[in-house]
Amino acid sequence: MPDFHIINIVHDKHQDIQSADFVSLVKNSLKFASWHEATFDAEVTFIAKKMAKNLPDESSNHVILVLGNDNALNAVLNGLLSVERQHQLPISYIPLDLHTNFKPALRLKDKTNALPQLQQIYHPKFLNIGKICGDIPKHQTKYFISRVGIGFDTALTEHRKNSINDTSPFNLKVLKNHFLTTKAFFNQKSFPVTINACSEYLQLPNSFLLTLTNKATTTGNLTEAAIEITVLRKMKMMQFVTGVIFNHKDLRSNIIHHVNLSPGDAIHVHDIQPGHIDGGLLGNGSFSFTVDQQSYPFWI
Template identity: 30%
Template sequence: MRGVNLIAEYDIIINELAGNGRGKTVWETVKPILEQRQINFDYHVSKYAGHTTRLAAQFAKVARFKPDVTPVLLVIGGDGTLNEALNGLMSVPRKQQVPLAYIPGGSGNDFARGLDMATKPEIALAQILNNMRPRMLNIGYYHETLKNDHRYFVNNVGLGFDAQIVDDTNRSKQKGRLGHWAYLSNALKAYTQQEGFSLTVHVGRQRDYYKHAFLCTTSNQPYFGGGVKILPQANLYDDQLELIVLETPHWWTVAWLFCLLLAGGRHLNSRFIHHYRQANLHLLVNSVEIGQMDGQVIGNRNYDLYLSTQPYPFWIDTSIHDH
């Protein structure tokens, strides 16, 4: 397939409610361009939580590759919408996987940041329409053995503090205004709610035990929380995951680490931070803790969590830049 230019036929899923209605605005910008250029597409509006997963699975069942024509699933929404679409596609066994395209229309859009996608919908669309072949990116995979829960993620999985922030943010009126300061205000609230918990990190034959873990985030790319660059070295193009662990800190430690975070990732050099870079991770939490995946809460429970990556084809050419 490499080196062959292909025509794409698009099945589009729109989450109009993403980003406090930004998903709908993006679609209203994109649809006339598709029609003007006479692009072959069909579209569906995601109407409830989990609907995108169902729509993506339905497309995966019927999508057919033809000579020089590739079926592409294009998602317009936030990171949660993209996560649902990926899990829908992965739920249907296929010999040839359906490439996934994405136009950011959410409040956080961390996947788009990690991929260096354009922020303007017209240019993001051009990055898709001018693409000529699938490009393999690494997606995250987790298996939680206590509930036998298998899922895929594009950004990160967090236990404890960052999941508490996600829960507070999703409940608050600041949902549509993510960024450093909205994140900081929710972080201060979550700090008062989150207690330390026991965490065991298995990496190969190494076993590290943290008696008072506070933050435990595994990431496939640098950003979380709507642009907070928590793991600068994380890369969608390699098969490595990055894990950051912080034990229960004093409030001044949190403030200091946040300043280092804003100063370009210097927080990873702090003695308070434990940092891992591995292809496979195993996390064990023996207390009931809140968890999040790609900005969506995955519940309060104990965790026996195995994390890894695998390649998946995406239909995006980021060499076209947003100017």
């Protein structure tokens, strides 16, 4: 077994009982070298950065195990990669709520088989991760595991996160989610997007939603090396429901653009928009960045 360094993320004091019980199970049954708890993403990044500085930079059995959600996993990845090392520390991940875009790559049905599955792993797998460099919305470099979203996708992501923590009865929770999604749909203004890719140059003046998707983690095909950009143009609510939600092919061809990106391709969002990366907010701003990719070791 490797030397696990566990980062447990508790974003609030109202962690559901099932997740709290599972964390206790991990603490009592899994041998670990260190245990850290964090309550917000900046703290997660700080802990990961400190580990990358202090743990030996050599081929070893040190593994960082994240208990939390996708944006906590992203914070760990960016913290580790902020320190230059010859030997990167492998990351293992158990999503506490299982509402994760990383689930296909984990091949994890539920938390009950997470620990037995973890004990059957003997070496890391190298997965493709995405990298964006530029104004995001201020000049920086960010790595992502599954998804980057700009525009309406950010509102959808926030609603899903809030719905997970909502303790309301199921029917009321669904009603609130529909109301908030509808409100966000009508509040979302169109914005211009330029895609400068080696395969094509696109100017999309009436965009509504933009996503970058890492197919390696979202499809579970670990050898996949493609990052796809999807842009939806502004549409009427009925078009959105029939074309996107119900997958009407004739309508989809008129409102959705898909492009597989190559390293160095550039994306420009010429307007102030909200953005997220693996579920964590990037803030509001204009976006102008290039896309790249690299491999990183995961203990999965």
